[in-house]
Amino acid sequence: MLRTALRNVLAHKARLLMTVLAVMLGVAFVSGTLVFTNTISDAYQKSSAKGFDQVDVAVRPDYREAEGDRLGEEPELTREILDKAARTPGAESATGVVNGFTAIAGKDGKLIGGGFQSQGGNYWGDKDPRYPLTTGRAPSGADEIALDSETAKRAGYRVGDTVRLSIDGPVLEPTITAIFRTDDGNVAAGGSLALFDTATAQRLFHKPGAFDEIDVEAAPGTSQTALRANLDRTLPKDTVTTTTGRQLADDQAAMIESSMSGLKTGLLVFAGIALFVGTFIIANTFTMLVAQRTKELALLRAVGASRRQVTRSVLLEAFVVGTVAAVTGLLAGIGIGAGLRALMGTLDAAVPAGPLVVSPGTVATSFAVGILVTMLAAWLPGRRAAKIPPVAAMSSVHAQATTKSLVLRNTLGALFAAAGVAVVLHATTMDGSDGQAPMGLGAVLLIIGVFVLTPLLSRPLIAAAAPVLRVFGVSGRLARQNSVRNPRRTAATASALMIGLTLITGMTVMAGSLQKSIDKMATSALKADYVVSMANMNSLSPDVGRKLAKVDGVTATSPLRNAPSRIDGRTEFLTGVTGSAIGALTDLPVSDGSFEVGGKRVVVDEDTARDFGWKAGSRFTVSYEDGARQRLTVAGVYEGNELIRGIMVDTATLDPHRADRTDPADMQVMLKTAGGPSDAMKDRLEKALGDNPAVKVQDKQDVSDDIAQMFTLMLNMLYGLLAMAVVVAVLGVINTLAMSVFERSQEIGMLRAIGLERRGVKRMVRLESLVISLFGGVLGVGLGVFFGWAAGELLAGRMATYELVLPWDRLGVFLLLAAAVGILAALWPARRAARLNMLAAIKSE
Structure with missing residues (x-):
């Protein structure tokens, strides 16, 4: 055997x-x-x-949880704590670390490092062991920086060059005094790292006299564990927390592993x-x-x-x-x-x-x-x-399959399909993430049910193609009969193509619908002509808003300025806006009261109002960052969306109560112009901000295009990955046709003997392949549209502007793709069938 x-x-x-x-x-x-x-x-x-390698123990602020009216806070790591750490027994040295976002422009004026990976920090003293210099000297003063060697090589910078950069909006133009090497993971991943002297870094990153972290190096003969124990005894327990360098490396490795798991799972x-x-x-x-x-x-x-x-x-x-x-x-x-x-x-x-x-x-x-x-x-x-x-x-x-087996198969398929439809429909009535697991389960059940039922479905669906196939005469009629001769084999082949097209269609419907919904949201909720924000979504300096307000042609501006607060024992972020201008910059439907922001009067989105049980006229007490308490009145309740939501407070009311050690930080600035959006106006605004690569000036179309780009990238990746499933499906159709040709050798030989030409035999096999592929394509597109609709219904509860969009042009392309699969797959089997020796075929058993 x-x-x-x-x-x-x-x-x-x-x-x-x-x-x-x-x-x-x-x-x-x-x-x-x-x-x-x-x-x-x-x-x-x-x-x-x-x-x-240079960190044996890291000292970090110990975050204090919010309680009652008190906000959560992060204690400062002061110079006093740094000195205590340096004097701790077993410590060789202690380094104060300051870091934050730093956008660096290349010589072409474009942002280097991709926004989120653009970082800045401090160079410690005259010789920082973390960053060995390859050329130049340590930076000193606000007009000097050191730049990592990888960024310098990519951008073509050298010592002595002037570089344009931005921390939170305003453009700075320091001189490069040094190039250094680093093992920083962000730089290795294509990011950038700029270093300032410590005092400059503290000022630029809004941490005057304070540090983000203190790195302590152990003296020879002292272990990391022993040094950490000594630091725990020396430093104030309610202010700092300590971690060994080994544990930091392990935590970083686990975080990297976790961040890669999503990509790995998707692939x-x-x-x-x-x-x-x-x-x-x-x-x-x-x-x-x-x-x-x-x-x-x-x-x-x-x-x-x-x-x-x-x-x-x-x-x-x-x-x-x-x-x-x-x-x-x-x-x-x-x-x-x-x-x-x-x-x-x-x-x-x-x-x-x-x-x-x-x-x-x-x-x-x-x-x-x-x-x-x-x-x-x-x-x-x-x-x-x-x-x-x-x-x-x-x-x-x-x-032939027995009647009993076919009845059992159809019964099981019907039960699975019905259960899948029921679970999916139930999931559409659930809230947000609660419905994701049931919808996934329903989708699996439905696909299994349709797969099991495919032999039953093949006859009526393929019969619908009979009028078209008659045009091709005898070859067309034979192709229809052959495609349903063995329904199980035809179903297995069509299902291979069906699964791939189901996923492609479902994702395309979802992406198109979301894009349309976000377009509606941008056009309906915003009256502003432009929205200005940082490229990495960090906060903007208030200087940006002040500069924009002075540009000729700007008629109204307002920041969206976030600030934490405590309301009824809960942490809530307030959104500071210019009360006199916000009405002219937004168009948010009001469901209760009036849209009026100023003084002690605020507006609240519907979700927040529902959570707190507020309505127009309700009063509540807020505790600000500085500990002050104030009674505010809800003037109106509006319909929030993904772009704008929350409790809107006039900046004149909010700013006096923000933490003294930080400047007001704007998430974005909205503005309206006298002549509406235009290329000339956009250029004027960008020039007012110094052609800053870190700041985005976007009109409504730009906002929409940004989001569309994300969806397009996602879909292109999906199409590329699912191309493999289509290739496998082509092999499946070839296999099925080859088997069909083998089984019908005698029949094909007889057809040739009674006058069917080789061309007719080829046409018969090709049409059979085309019918099977289109059958799978119709099932896949149909299921994909259903799943796209169902997933959209799940989102509709969280996105008021959601609207189902059926991309008919792409659906047509998918069906053409299925047809192309059928035609390509039939080339070899059709040629083989046409070349059969009629006499040998007739004698075969």
């Missing part, structure tokens, strides 16, 4: 090659995902660990889809191989082989195929991982240097996935072949 199994593997090379390819693609995606994420994660972890989901689709193809392939060897297997049974031996021989074939696919898939996956890493470099998403990581877990997973999936898909055909009595197999009376 072993020799028989191995011989059979080699006897059907072409079809088994397609099976190997289908499994290999899935394994390659799984192994490539693991190699890529493990490589990036390992590189970041090693890079970040180097950053803690593995698509790998799972490709494998799931590939399972249908493998099952079809082994069904085909078993069908071709039915009489051979019957003869083996007749000469003494048991059912278990027949099943084992088929599983052994699957094991050999799966092993080959796993090996080639693993090798391809290593190449994919290396390619993805190189691709990140070309997209300016640099990663730290490090070796390609192929862990034992990746190898084991690749082999487990490849072999198990193949053997699982081959088990049912093998078991079915073993159960056929030898006499029945030799006479081919086993070919």
